[in-house]
Amino acid sequence: MHERIEKLRQTVKELEEELASVEAFDDDTRQMLEEAVSEIQTVLQEEGELEPDSVIERLRSAEEEFQVSHPTLSGIVARMIDALGQLGI
Helix, strand or coil, rough: CHHHHHHHHHHHHHHHHHHHHCCCCCHHHHHHHHHHHHHHHHHHHCCCCCHHHHHHHHHHHHHHCCCCCHHHHHHHHHHHHHHHHCCCC
C-alpha cells in the first residue's frame, strides 16, 4: 500500500509541475485541476476525506479535454486516475 501511495504522491507532484509550466489553460480548467490536486494532497496528509466520485469525475473530464492539446498533462492525469483506482478510490 505504501508503494501505491508514494506513486500517487509522485504523480501529484508531476501534475503540479505541469500545471505550473502550461499557461494556455482557462481559469476554470486550472481551478478545477488545482482543486482536485488539493483534495488528493489533503487525503495523502491524512487530514481529511476524499470525495472519490467528485475527484475522479473532474480528473476524467480534464484527461479527455487535454488529450489533443496537452498530451503530457493528459497522461499524468490518466496515471493519477489509475493510482487512485489502485488505492480503491
